[in-house]
Amino acid sequence: xxxxxxxxxxxxxxxxxxxxxxxxxxxxxxxxxxxxxxxxxxxxxxxxxxxxxxxxxxxxxxxxxxxxxxxxxxxxxxxxxxxxxxxxxxxxxxxxxxxxxxxxxxxxxxxxxxxxxxxxxxxxxxxxxxxxxxxxxxxxxxxxxxxxxxxxxxxxxxxxxxxxxxxxxxxxxxxxxxxxxxxxxxxxxxxxxxxxxxxxxxxxxxxxxxxxxxxxxxxxxxxxxxxxxxxxxxxxxxxxxxxxxxxxxxxxxxxxxxxxxxxxxxxxxxxxxxxxxxxxxxxxxxxxxxxxxxxxxxxxxxxxxxxxxxxxxxxxxxxxxxxxxxxxxxxxxxxxxxxxxxxxxxxxx
Numbered sequence: 001x002x003x004x005x006x007x008x009x010x011x012x013x014x015x016x017x018x019x020x021x022x023x024x025x026x027x028x029x030x031x032x033x034x035x036x037x038x039x040x041x042x043x044x045x046x047x048x049x050x051x052x053x054x055x056x057x058x059x060x061x062x063x064x065x066x067x068x069x070x071x072x073x074x075x076x077x078x079x080x081x082x083x084x085x086x087x088x089x090x091x092x093x094x095x096x097x098x099x100x101x102x103x104x105x106x107x108x109x110x111x112x113x114x115x116x117x118x119x120x121x122x123x124x125x126x127x128x129x130x131x132x133x134x135x136x137x138x139x140x141x142x143x144x145x146x147x148x149x150x151x152x153x154x155x156x157x158x159x160x161x162x163x164x165x166x167x168x169x170x171x172x173x174x175x176x177x178x179x180x181x182x183x184x185x186x187x188x189x190x191x192x193x194x195x196x197x198x199x200x201x202x203x204x205x206x207x208x209x210x211x212x213x214x215x216x217x218x219x220x221x222x223x224x225x226x227x228x229x230x231x232x233x234x235x236x237x238x239x240x241x242x243x244x245x246x247x248x249x250x251x252x253x254x255x256x257x258x259x260x261x262x263x264x265x266x267x268x269x270x271x272x273x274x275x276x277x278x279x280x281x282x283x284x285x286x287x288x289x290x291x292x293x294x295x296x297x298x299x300x301x302x303x304x305x306x307x308x309x310x311x312x313x314x315x316x317x318x319x320x321x322x323x324x325x326x327x328x329x330x331x332x333x334x335x336x337x338x339x340x341x342x343x344x345x346x347x348x349x
Contacts, residue, residue: 263288
């Protein structure tokens with residue numbers, strides 16, 4: 001990170017994944033809302049979903065090892081007892097759904113996964129079950145690990161490799177926006193590779209914070225992961241353009257190995273914890289990151305930026321434009337990534 005800790009320096013840090021955050025310490029109003037609802041002795045409903053494939057998921061699938069866990073759910077590798085197919089199953093425990101907001105989030109996630117068409121770079125929805133204990137979201141199994149882990153292994157990418165990954169991410173954004181969905185939590189941890197191969201397909205996962213939108217619709221709820229939030233999210237007035245910003249943060253990390261906006265001596269704290277030695281709290285860190293995002297200063301002086309082309313830097317600047325009206329559109333980003341990746345572009349407006 002030039003004066004800061006690189007995410008590949010794993011001797012002083014340990015990895016930590018707690019899944020998605022629906023609200024941050026910055027979102028005081030939303031926290032108050034959730035606490036208020038919780039104070040009414042909220043009763044979780046017998047049925048969360050309006051329709052599912054029933055409650056007998058354990059008759060259909062054999063559950064295996066745990067793949068990961070988030071705020072509400074645990075994902076397992078499962079096997080179809082009928083045909084032997086391996087799938088991923090996200091088990092969302094009803095005991096974790098404490099408010100109406102939580103219930104609506106789960107319903108919307110299932111609805112969005114059903115709504116999005118088949119796409120080579122979006123994890124494929126297969127089925128959903130519900131019993132008295134949980135909701136079970138069955139999806140395509142991706143066995144190649146996270147984009148995040150490959151960034152850690154590589155340190156940083158070449159311009160061409162970074163452009164190829166960014167092109168894939170922005171094509172996912174384009175597909176989602178085309179069907180009226182904004183992801184709202186794009187980050188390397190939410191992209192998995194289909195297999196361990198170097199040229200494996202990269203797929204977007206976890207639509208737990210995604211939402212349907214209409215053209216020109218604005219949102220106020222602060223959601224997402226601190227390093228990847230657009231400034232307008234923090235100002236509580238945003239639209240679908242935030243997905244381009246988040247993809248721009250990922251591109252910046254791909255090119256240099258560290259995030260563009262940080263806090264507390266530049267330590268990368270969202271997925272790596274080094275708080276014991278620094279004696280800081282997560283709240284202080286997130287507030288510092290928010291201030292850096294609002295300030296919006298990009299540093300291209302540190303290594304390896306002097307060796308990065310002007311075209312790549314201009315792409316980063318365009319995607320991380322603080323004014324969402326001036327920010328590069330999805331189509332503009334795709335046109336430039338095709339050029340940086342050395343691919344003959346199709347007609348791009």
